[in-house]
Amino acid sequence: MTITAVKGFNDILPGESQVWRLIEETAWRVFSSYGYAEIRLPIVEKTELFLRSIGETTDIVEKEMYSFADRHGDGLTLRPEGTASAVRAYIEHKLYARPVTRLFYRGPMFRYERPQKGRYRQFYQIGAEALGEAHPRMDAEAIEMLMRFFGELGLPGAVLNVNSLGCPECRPVYKERLIKFLDGVKDRLCENCRRRLGTNPLRALDCKGHGCIEATGAAPPITDALCAGCKDHFDRVRSALHERGTEAAVNHRMVRGLDYYTKTTFEITSTGLGAQNAVAAGGRYDGLVADLGGPATPCFGFAVGMERLALLLNEAGIKGEAPPMSAFIALGGEAAKTGVGLVRRWREAGVPVVEVLGDGGLKSGMKKADRLGAAYAIILGEDELKAGVVTVKDMKTAEQRQVKWDEAAGHIK
Secondary structure (H helix, E strand, C coil): CCCCCCCCCCCCCCCHHHHHHHHHHHHHHHHHHCCCEECCCCCEEEHHHHHHHCCCCCHHHHHHCEEEECCCCCEEEECCCCHHHHHHHHHHCCHHHCCCEEEEEEEEEECCCCCECCECCEEEEEEEEEECCCCHHHHHHHHHHHHHHHHHHCCCCCEEEEEECCCCCCHHHHHHHHHHHHHCCHHHCCHHHHHCCCCCCCHHHHCCCHHHHHHCCCCCCHHHHCCHHHHHHHHHHHHHHHHCCCCCEECCCCCCCCCCCEEEEEEEECCCCCCCCEEEEEEECCCHHHHCCCCCCCEEEEEEEHHHHHHHHHHCCCCCCCCCCEEEEECCHHHHHHHHHHHHHHHHCCCCEEEECCCCHHHHHHHHHHHCCCCEEEEECHHHHHHCEEEEEECCCCCEEEEEHHHHHHHHC
């Protein structure tokens, strides 16, 4: 019986991993240029962290978390998202001693949900969090940074949508209006949305069910219920985005699936992913640090879905680049001994080299080099040993020339 991967857990194979490396290196370069520093977060956290941060009536907590008890009976969870972990680290290590802390992270997250195109039960995210800054220009700068990241990758068709979810002062007013509206159309809502009508009615606006989309088409927009402070913040965010050349459409239906969001929320979509077309999303969460036991701290952050982004880049023909690999073929014992030092020097010079092992001769060595997918064959035989050269053969064009040992790395590069 052949053992296969667990359903919803995906291998990232050689070749595919090149575009992943491109994504990660571009994120590191772009985010660092805005003053964000990388943090490495644990995969496992206390279950309580996500119950308190994400919200007990969310789909993630109700149905999707991988939670278990360890040998001491403590409740642990494989992290379903990164923001709560970043905030926990921010509080635990007293990073709030700085006026503003800018962090970014990457790694696997886990949610038990139906696998679909670009979505798995183990999925990877790149996230960024700015903690300690309440100014609307912070929101705009973080979104601009993300759009620049997508631009440098060459992601086609990226569309930015923004909305405001208000604050603890004005959101309850809107929830009452929305519940009253939804009561009138609840027979057309899906079972999940009807169940959450009294606890999390905003999720009905984000439901992808066709009946819910139609039923909520005339729902009152949340922006009509914003208090003066939230309205001013949202207007200034949009103005700051415009100043930066980043245009955004207001999407009144866009809400977040996590309870901690306040004020600005946004989503970046791209074609080619079907109904679930978001490739990045985030927003402001000014109350989360205090909710988890830290000082009152305004925050803004986002997460990028790496599987979806890699899929879109591959479809656009953006694969990432790997340096060409060479195969070293030594003909005879003396050539093999000399080759040990040569190969080491070439590798140190940045040329990937694989030694073709065995005593099958040149023909056999060339076949192995071809099967390995080598771009070049580097051949060292008796004649080359005497002359202090190697023969470098281009495996695609079959062109070859003899090059001095110290010049081989430069020639291949």
